[in-house]
Amino acid sequence: MNRTDNHILKCRCGSQRKRMPAELLRSGIVLLIVALVITACHVKEKRYNEQVLPAEIMTSEQAEEFAVEAPPLTEGIFPCSECHSELEPNPTRRELDWHEEVTSIFDHDKENRWCLDCHDLINRDSLRLASGKLLGFDESYKLCGQCHGEKLRDWRVGVHGKRIGQWNGQKHYLLCVHCHNPHAPKFEPMTPEPPPLPQKMSN
Amino acid sequence: MKEDKSRRSFLKNMALAAGSAIALSGCDMKALDHFLQKNFRTLSKAEVDEIITSLQLEYKNKYGKDFTVSAKPATDGILFGYALDLSRCIGCRKCVYACVEENNQSRGPQIHWIQVLQMEKEKGIDFADSDVHYNPEKVPEEGHFYLPVQCQQCRNPQCTTVCPVKATWQEPDGIVVVDYNWCIGCRYCMAACPYGARHFNWAEPSVPEDEMNTNVHYLGNRPRMKGVVEKCTFCIQRVREGRYPACVEVCPVGARKFGNLLDPESEIRYILENKRVLVLKQELNTQPKFYYFFGV
Ligand code: SF4
Numbered sequence: 001m002n003r004t005d006n007h008i009l010k011c012r013c014g015s016q017r018k019r020m021p022a023e024l025l026r027s028g029i030v031l032l033i034v035a036l037v038i039t040a041c042h043v044k045e046k047r048y049n050e051q052v053l054p055a056e057i058m059t060s061e062q063a064e065e066f067a068v069e070a071p072p073l074t075e076g077i078f079p080c081s082e083c084h085s086e087l088e089p090n091p092t093r094r095e096l097d098w099h100e101e102v103t104s105i106f107d108h109d110k111e112n113r114w115c116l117d118c119h120d121l122i123n124r125d126s127l128r129l130a131s132g133k134l135l136g137f138d139e140s141y142k143l144c145g146q147c148h149g150e151k152l153r154d155w156r157v158g159v160h161g162k163r164i165g166q167w168n169g170q171k172h173y174l175l176c177v178h179c180h181n182p183h184a185p186k187f188e189p190m191t192p193e194p195p196p197l198p199q200k201m202s203n
Numbered sequence: 204m205k206e207d208k209s210r211r212s213f214l215k216n217m218a219l220a221a222g223s224a225i226a227l228s229g230c231d232m233k234a235l236d237h238f239l240q241k242n243f244r245t246l247s248k249a250e251v252d253e254i255i256t257s258l259q260l261e262y263k264n265k266y267g268k269d270f271t272v273s274a275k276p277a278t279d280g281i282l283f284g285y286a287l288d289l290s291r292c293i294g295c296r297k298c299v300y301a302c303v304e305e306n307n308q309s310r311g312p313q314i315h316w317i318q319v320l321q322m323e324k325e326k327g328i329d330f331a332d333s334d335v336h337y338n339p340e341k342v343p344e345e346g347h348f349y350l351p352v353q354c355q356q357c358r359n360p361q362c363t364t365v366c367p368v369k370a371t372w373q374e375p376d377g378i379v380v381v382d383y384n385w386c387i388g389c390r391y392c393m394a395a396c397p398y399g400a401r402h403f404n405w406a407e408p409s410v411p412e413d414e415m416n417t418n419v420h421y422l423g424n425r426p427r428m429k430g431v432v433e434k435c436t437f438c439i440q441r442v443r444e445g446r447y448p449a450c451v452e453v454c455p456v457g458a459r460k461f462g463n464l465l466d467p468e469s470e471i472r473y474i475l476e477n478k479r480v481l482v483l484k485q486e487l488n489t490q491p492k493f494y495y496f497f498g499v
């Protein structure tokens with residue numbers, strides 16, 4: 001797409017150079033570039049939406065290749081409605097006195113975000129996109145992709161994140177939340193395996 | 204061919220004559236057969252099968268376990284390539300030990316096919332100033348990055364051209380392999396490899412019995428002997444069966460990518476086309492099929 005546009009741009013300049021006064025040429029080029037940038041942005045946005053927002057990111061024939069592991073929910077915590085159905089839904093942004101295990105570590109744009117930016121107020125067993133669309137926990141990558149679109153695209157093609165299984169067939173994707181704690185996504189430093197022994201003879 | 208055969212039988216007769224003298228010391232016909240084995244690439248299918256069967260028997264006797272020795276050849280239309288995300292690797296060395304276990308590397312004397320080098324961000328890739336023995340409480344360390352090095356599976360490998368007996372070569376799927384039965388241990392290849400990717404068995408390798416991986420390939424992770432050279436084979440025993448290499452599957456940050464360079468849909472091709480990629484020591488024209496990239 002871009003390559004063709006650039007090509008056209010070059011051709012036009014080349015053929016008109018002799019006849020056009022320099023200034024006219026310059027403004028012509030500026031106009032063309034502006035037009036190009038605008039189109040490029042639109043195309044990009046369209047592509048972004050296509051890839052990130054539709055419900056069926058993984059088509060069925062792909063699904064066989066890209067099986068996603070079950071989400072790593074803490075044992076005994078799901079379904080959330082088990083407790084929440086007895087509680088009055090309260091949409092007010094506030095300090096929680098519940099879920100100490102989450103609030104104590106929460107570090108994911110803490111200043112601006114809280115539970116209901118990802119979890120649904122009414123349907124507790126669902127996640128919720130910014131658009132209001134409800135989402136199962138097994139599709140949480142779509143929720144992450146709302147902000148981390150570039151990472152989601154890299155994940156879909158197998159560049160970000162990890163796949164296991166067959167390089168040429170059946171493989172498992174790990175979800176974002178298999179590696180990143182959604183409430184504190186930055187990786188914890190870890191203890192390295194032991195260094196190699198000092199070599200007496202070179203090998 | 205005929206000449207070769209008569210040379211072989213001549214040698215065999217000579218050896219038999221000598222052998223009768225040392226028969227008491229346990230030099231049996233099997234060992235003699237191994238010694239006189241032809242270059243792997245000139246063997247017929249039947250001869251390969253025969254060697255595999257006798258190896259399985261030998262390993263059973265030696266290690267008390269049933270081995271599956273594969274000699275699965277390369278598949279047409281596949282050229283293996285590898286990519287490692289330098290912006291992700293945290294230097295945890297999990298890949299080093301997964302490799303040791305998968306590929307039956309000697310625990311003592313210690314052999315590691317993967318070396319993880321710690322470097323200073325400020326200095327960039329600088330081998331002279333890198334540290335392989337780093338051992339802090341936690342990784343990654345501030346101001347540092349990590350560069351794991353293993354066989355770069357060169358398209359233009361220097362290690363194979365210097366081998367005086369052609370015991371090492373590049374397979375059609377791009378994997379550079381060693382026939383341990385044919386290697387004479389001269390270590391020319393080690394001197395020629397610019398990446399320090401080849402390792403020598405100075406002593407009889409030792410692998411704890413219960414940690415022995417019995418799923419092996421003739422040109423890969425089968426048990427080695429004293430006096431031969433070995434190296435990373437992209438886990439030939441796994442990848443020729445369609446599986447990912449062990450280091451890819453163990454890496455906790457997903458820094459390691461693997462696939463078929465000839466498949467335009469593969470993740471490895473996506474990386475080459477869309478990410479910033481580099482190879483080590485490009486100026487030497489070894490043309491690695493092992494790429495480093497920046498995923499962010
Ligand atoms: S990295 Fe070394 S051992 Fe591997 S193919 Fe290249 S020259 Fe040979």
Ligand code: SF4
Pocket residue numbers: 291292293294295296297298299319349351453454455456457458459
């Ligand atoms: S396992 Fe992954 S993160 Fe750890 S040292 Fe190896 S490549 Fe780096």
